[in-house]
Amino acid sequence: MPENSTVPKILIVGGGYAGFYTAWKLEKHLRKGEADVTMVDPLPYMTYQPFLPEVAAGSIEARHSVVAHRRHLKRTNVLTAKVTNINHAQKVATITPPVGEPYEFAYDQIVVTAGAVSRTFPIPGIADNAIGLKTIEEAVAIRDRLMSNFDKAASLPAGPERDRLLSVVVVGGGFAGIEVFAELRSLASSLVGKYPELTFDDTHFHLIEAMGRIMPEVSLPTSEWVLKDLAKRGANVHLDTQLTSAVDGNVELSTGEIIPTDLIVWTAGVMANPTVVRGGDLPVEERGRIQTRADLRVGTPEAFVEGAWAAGDVSAVPDLSGGGVGGFCVPNAQHAVRQAKLLAKNVVAVLRGEDPKEYFHKNLGAVAGLGLYNGVFQSGKIALKGFVAWVAHRGYHGLAMPTWERKFRVVWGWWNNLWLGRDLVNLETVQNPRYVFEEFAARPRPAADAPAPAVTAPAAQATASDKAADEKPAGEKTAAAKPAAKKPAAKKTAETASAK
Template sequence: MNPQRIVVVGAGHVGLYAALRLSKKLSRRKAEIVVIDPQPHMTYQPFLPEAAAGNIEPRHSVVPLRRELKKCRVIVGEVTKVEHARKTVTVQPIEGPATEMEYDHIIVAPGSVSRTLPIPGLSERGIGFKTIGEAIYLRNHVMDQLDVAAVTPDPEIRKAALSFVFVGGGFAGVEAMAEMEDVVRDALKYYPELDQKEVKFVLVEASNRILPEVGAKMGAYAARQLAKRDISIRLETFLKSCVDGNIELSDGDKFRAETVVWTAGVKPSPMLDVTDLPRGPKGHVNCLPTLQVADDEGNVLDGAWSAGDCAQVPDLTNPGGWCSPSAQHAVRQAKVLADNIKSVVLGGLPKEYRHKYVGSVAGLGLYKGVAHVYGIKVRGLPAWFMHRSYHMSRIPSFNRKVRVVADWTLAFVLRRETIALGQLHHPREEFLEVTPPLRKPEDKPEDRTTVGAGTR
């Protein structure tokens, strides 16, 4: 009997953990596991703020797929079509023609992307915070702005360079802003031309509070701590425009800023648009508590599974609600999903996913944090330690755990690195400048009596 083929679309929290568990639970005689993702690594997104701040090496916040998934077939490419009616998936690899692959089971877990709005100037000026590339770019950009401010004689350019706007008061926005404020504060020790009082950090949030995941009291505490660091928090406020760096907020405030970071929520990956799977009103894949894909009438689509940010999964601990798009749910759903597929492959029945949200932890920069776990509220250094401990325990592989702890240990002993590597974003620019263009055949030959004169 041929092994059943299990295709995993997306190697985020759900895809990686599910594939890893399946590869351990099912022998190769029972199942062939194929993982498809545009990147050859999984990004542990909770560590993006720390990577951007330089607390950990950026490479240590990602997990190489081929090293971790030794018993799986890894394909680096994009899924351009899923026809579950035929149980086929079309893959466009990095090079070469697209190929069609049949499957017995498919896990659709491409995750989410930034939820943006048609705000003037956002596409030209905004910086996202969903990938390791964006985290590195933000760090380099912020450090570059300090260099600009330190040398410009124009007070308006200086003011704009030292103004940083973060849109979105959830985990990503608050943690990224708090870490970058720490970075700027540390870096100013090496810029005698600049004064901390000139630096302006603004957090724009459309609702009436920040960090709703940790509760109202902890969110209020976080706001007070950020305010003590002269961070301006604008609640119930929207970004109206950022054309050419001219910031316009819904509360009427207008100023210039060269840095606009967008962290205002996520939406399901647009990859779902090329599938024939049933979806909910907000574009998520419609799932049952067993993590099986189902139509509007609740009829199961044989062999189709989903979980994580892109899935609409009923929260059995909160009747009528849905599981939140968090890493906590994604990791636990991946475990149940893998066990359910194993059970079905071996002739058993799937079980329902049930997990009560135990709480959240958030970092507010070095040695600062808030936590609300199992009804217990913690703040300051203990919450920061809980935040780091929890995420260190969750990042896949012993290799990454050791490297992250080593980074933290070195950062504790040595001073923070405040270096911008902006050339990473345009690595061939200098080479192109010094490389002469190829002379066309119709061009006249140069006068060899004058060219290079005096060089011999």
């Protein structure tokens, strides 16, 4: 689009679930040449986060749970960079690319969908030893770490070090924590059969939850059923317990118990992306989210900020259905995708001089996978458990995965696993791909000592003679010092003999 174009410019900050869907639907609703859409995200793909527990368990190929921006956004300008400042008073955003200098981007409408990041607390050792579950890279790293630990433990005798390698600690008893906990327990059960040196009882799984119950999204009886199901699979759930330290891999609990472990997964809450929220002049509420109205415009019910929109985990959208927490929509994929679809329609409506509509969505329920062939589903008073709930879980998320191309890849992978089994390939060395090349690569020899400075011929001869003399034994030095006296003596003896 030319610099002097009068076509409205729409800037989407964030290419996650809400951002991708907003751009995708804008392409559908905008007429050709009606607006210029630009989406900025530091990653070139959207991650379908509900699939991360299954990626961590090896049930879904990592690449299949992400959607490439440039493949599916045909008429959107995709920038792989960060938005580090929003000056909405001037309608200018600062874009910082991975290479090169930051620059300013002028816009007419801004859509903030920067998502959320893991929310942690200043607990000693967490920042250095734990790993979150918000990105595809984290899910892959969790899977590979667990598999590598089985390889190491199989070569060790029974003892503290082997117990440490085979211990997993998950912090947080919400949906994400329970799902990854159950999926990793299922993966470990599959791995044990491949290692004759190890048994199921050698593995230790601990879930730490500060509240008195797990999964607040479902009813209490349903959450209690999940606890019993996990207990049958040898899992240890610590309720009303806080993690106080994780220094050097030793997890210390508020009960005084210490759990040595090599894998700590942190799922205890999320917070709005602070880089975007703090780096701008848009209004923010007390929990650090962008203040958003029910029509998804930034602002309060009394007044809105012209030209600014927000959706997804980064926003505080009122839940008009009455089922939200604190009156706002909970940060999940179900709300993010529906808000994004409406947001795209509302932006187009405003560009055409029409009024935007308010977001209203009643929660359809909650569904979670608890490992292969096991799950839980809750919708109102209806609760499904076990295999039926697992089928509902896969059916719902299989349909919710954006684009038919990605749906097919995910379902095809599930079908293959049904007959071929879970893929147990460990690719942890991908994180250090040059280790073999570096080990055997030829390197230049160290540079030789610099040559001595050149000297004149007589001086060189003298230096050489002195050096030779210094290197000879003491007797040889004396003989070498009197060569002229010996030669005449030899000549005289020869002449005497000739005369006789």
